[in-house]
Amino acid sequence: MEHQQRWRPTVNEREFIERALQSDLRVDGRRPFDFRRLKILFGREDGSAEVQLGDTRVMGYATAQLVQPYKDRPNEGSLAIFTEFSPMADPAFEPGRPGESAIELGRVIDRGLRESRAVDMESLCVVAGKHVWSIRVDLHILDNGGNLIDAANIAALAALSTFRRPECTVGGEDGQQVTIHDPEVRDPLPLTIHHLPIAVTFAYFGEGNIMVIDPTYKEEAVMGGRMTATINSNGDVCAIQKAGGEGVMSSVIMQCLRIASVKAADITSKIKNEVSTYTSAKALQKVKRLPATVPQKDNVPDVAMKESTDGALERQSTKASSDVRQISKEPLSIVKDNKQEDVEPMSTECNPEVKSKPRFTVGEPDETQGAISPKSLKDAVKPKHKRKKKQHNKN
Amino acid sequence: MEESRAGGRNPNQLRPFSCTRNPLERAHGSARWSQGDTIVLAAVYGPKPGTRKGENPEKASIEVVWKPMIGQIGKQEKEYEMTLKRTLQSICLLTVHPNTTTSVILQVVGNDGSLLPCAINACCAALVFAGIPLKHLAVAIGCGVLEDGEVILDTTKAEEQQLKSFAHLVFPNSRKSASSKAPNQKEEDSERGLITSITHGVMSEDDYFSCIERGLAASSRISDFMRTTLQKQAPGDV
Numbered sequence: 001m002e003h004q005q006r007w008r009p010t011v012n013e014r015e016f017i018e019r020a021l022q023s024d025l026r027v028d029g030r031r032p033f034d035f036r037r038l039k040i041l042f043g044r045e046d047g048s049a050e051v052q053l054g055d056t057r058v059m060g061y062a063t064a065q066l067v068q069p070y071k072d073r074p075n076e077g078s079l080a081i082f083t084e085f086s087p088m089a090d091p092a093f094e095p096g097r098p099g100e101s102a103i104e105l106g107r108v109i110d111r112g113l114r115e116s117r118a119v120d121m122e123s124l125c126v127v128a129g130k131h132v133w134s135i136r137v138d139l140h141i142l143d144n145g146g147n148l149i150d151a152a153n154i155a156a157l158a159a160l161s162t163f164r165r166p167e168c169t170v171g172g173e174d175g176q177q178v179t180i181h182d183p184e185v186r187d188p189l190p191l192t193i194h195h196l197p198i199a200v201t202f203a204y205f206g207e208g209n210i211m212v213i214d215p216t217y218k219e220e221a222v223m224g225g226r227m228t229a230t231i232n233s234n235g236d237v238c239a240i241q242k243a244g245g246e247g248v249m250s251s252v253i254m255q256c257l258r259i260a261s262v263k264a265a266d267i268t269s270k271i272k273n274e275v276s277t278y279t280s281a282k283a284l285q286k287v288k289r290l291p292a293t294v295p296q297k298d299n300v301p302d303v304a305m306k307e308s309t310d311g312a313l314e315r316q317s318t319k320a321s322s323d324v325r326q327i328s329k330e331p332l333s334i335v336k337d338n339k340q341e342d343v344e345p346m347s348t349e350c351n352p353e354v355k356s357k358p359r360f361t362v363g364e365p366d367e368t369q370g371a372i373s374p375k376s377l378k379d380a381v382k383p384k385h386k387r388k389k390k391q392h393n394k395n
Numbered sequence: 396m397e398e399s400r401a402g403g404r405n406p407n408q409l410r411p412f413s414c415t416r417n418p419l420e421r422a423h424g425s426a427r428w429s430q431g432d433t434i435v436l437a438a439v440y441g442p443k444p445g446t447r448k449g450e451n452p453e454k455a456s457i458e459v460v461w462k463p464m465i466g467q468i469g470k471q472e473k474e475y476e477m478t479l480k481r482t483l484q485s486i487c488l489l490t491v492h493p494n495t496t497t498s499v500i501l502q503v504v505g506n507d508g509s510l511l512p513c514a515i516n517a518c519c520a521a522l523v524f525a526g527i528p529l530k531h532l533a534v535a536i537g538c539g540v541l542e543d544g545e546v547i548l549d550t551t552k553a554e555e556q557q558l559k560s561f562a563h564l565v566f567p568n569s570r571k572s573a574s575s576k577a578p579n580q581k582e583e584d585s586e587r588g589l590i591t592s593i594t595h596g597v598m599s600e601d602d603y604f605s606c607i608e609r610g611l612a613a614s615s616r617i618s619d620f621m622r623t624t625l626q627k628q629a630p631g632d633v
Binding site for chain 1: 418419420421422425432434436438440443460462464465466498500502504505
């Protein structure tokens with residue numbers, strides 16, 4: 001029962017893909033050295049990111065814990081990458097024990113990130129020899145549309161770039177006691193990331209003559225061999241992985257590396273843009289949450305503005321069809337609720353922005369004011385569906 | 396006292412929820428259900444041939460995999476899997492495809508309380524999007540009991556940690572009568588029954604029954620939402 005689900009291409013599909021590649025055409029209309037569209041979305045918590053590379057979706061989640069350091073490196077923290085090939089992504093993945101490709105993916109990303117010293121480990125030291133921060137990145141593969149290594153790598157980088165570790169101070173009588181401060185009390189700190197190593201995967205067809213970047217799932221099933229090059233925007237090669245497959249001439253490999261460095265620069269700038277948009281939006285939110293004696297009518301523009309930044313935060317692009325479906329979805333939910341008469345005093349109401357802001361706020365004057373007059377807020381606080389439409393119209 | 400709910404909700408107010416249809420490409424059906432900051436992504440792979448050992452081959456069997464945010468699968472996750480499996484078994488028409496296995500995989504994307512109800516709602520939506528035949532929908536709600544016996548709906552993580560007791564309840568969806576006369580809500584509600592109930596902490600019988608009552612009323616709201624969203628694109632997928 002287990003291996004029946006592995007998808008095998010038919011002879012027709014294989015020939016079609018190979019023959020199209022001989023004329024430099026790919027099945028999804030891309031040119032050989034084009035990446036699919038990359039979308040990076042960030043979650044509510046610091047350090048959670050979801051990356052969509054075409055059909056492939058990977059979610060990355062970074063967390064930190066205070067542990068004892070390794071004996072031979074008492075000054076350094078540690079970074080560990082855990083990859084989960086969820087059966088959600090592909091029926092061929094089994095739950096539980098990771099298969100070969102899961103382990104390979106984990107190792108390639110690990111080599112690229114950890115061994116190239118992309119994240120500064122020494123800044124994670126709190127008390128040398130006793131307490132250091134250990135960063136753990138969990139990568140969940142949600143949808144396997146091909147080229148998992150690249151997508152997972154970007155997810156790991158995005159998660160690490162937006163991750164904030166709690167600030168801690170060393171004190172106490174012997175200078176060994178560590179107090180970890182609550183994020184409410186002291187702002188958590190970002191990690192020091194020196195460079196972003198980007199993985200670029202090449203697939204080889206037709207005895208090593210034809211190569212393409214970012215293979216889709218079907219191309220992966222038909223390809224003869226694959227190579228992943230992890231390069232940063234400075235042109236430093238952090239890792240190369242070519243495990244078996246067809247033999248490829250060294251000149252072709254050099255050409256691939258050159259192409260990879262160009263692509264890496266491109267993707268690095270995209271990641272940096274998205275991360276900076278997210279962090280500036282978050283910083284803006286923090287400023288707005290400071291409690292002030294703001295009269296209710298000033299609340300209205302505040303909340304409306306919060307929404308637009310939130311919209312920018314969560315929906316980085318509105319072109320994907322899934323977003324379109326989402327847009328069409330939600331109006332019915334909330335509109336219908338509004339129209340229904342509240343027999344009992346409850347509703348799935350649109351105080352959404354007022355309530356959902358407060359990861360960091362509890363019981364602010366803003367929100368209680370919001371709850372009092374739902375009618376005026378309903379006009380001002382556009383429900384979720386309208387917010388998305390606004391974004392849609394803007395674009 | 397009642398206003399002290401974080402976020403300014405009153406006791407009967409649910410967080411805004413949303414459902415996305417088929418965000419994943421490979422899965423046969425998938426749904427992303429979010430209630431406030433609690434977000435669960437559910438994927439369904441339709442009937443595969445064969446059942447595992449120990450399962451009844453005369454019926455379809457359902458396999459649930461729960462993936463938490465931070466990768467270790469422990470007892471809590473196994474318990475969730477078992478609860479979900481039994482709940483879904485009671486809503487699916489198991490005799491339509493005997494000797495098959497339907498896999499439901501859940502990924503927790505965000506956890507801010509009421510995780511199990513959110514997951515059940517997500518699974519139910521994913522099953523519908525995959526086209527698995529169901530008897531009725533499963534609508535889940537989390538209720539908490541305050542110290543004065545007041546019941547609050549859709550608890551957040553902070554509330555769950557502070558409350559003396561809370562319950563996760565799953566009801567079948569409310570029925571819509573084919574005739575246009577207004578349904579008599581009281582009668583219908585009392586016949587709906589309860590599919591699953593998981594409680595944490597100690598609560599008195601009266602508190603439990605008032606949880607059920609409030610939960611039932613809330614579930615009709617959620618089931619209306621489900622009905623509209625699950626129905627909307629069935630003819631001809633706009």
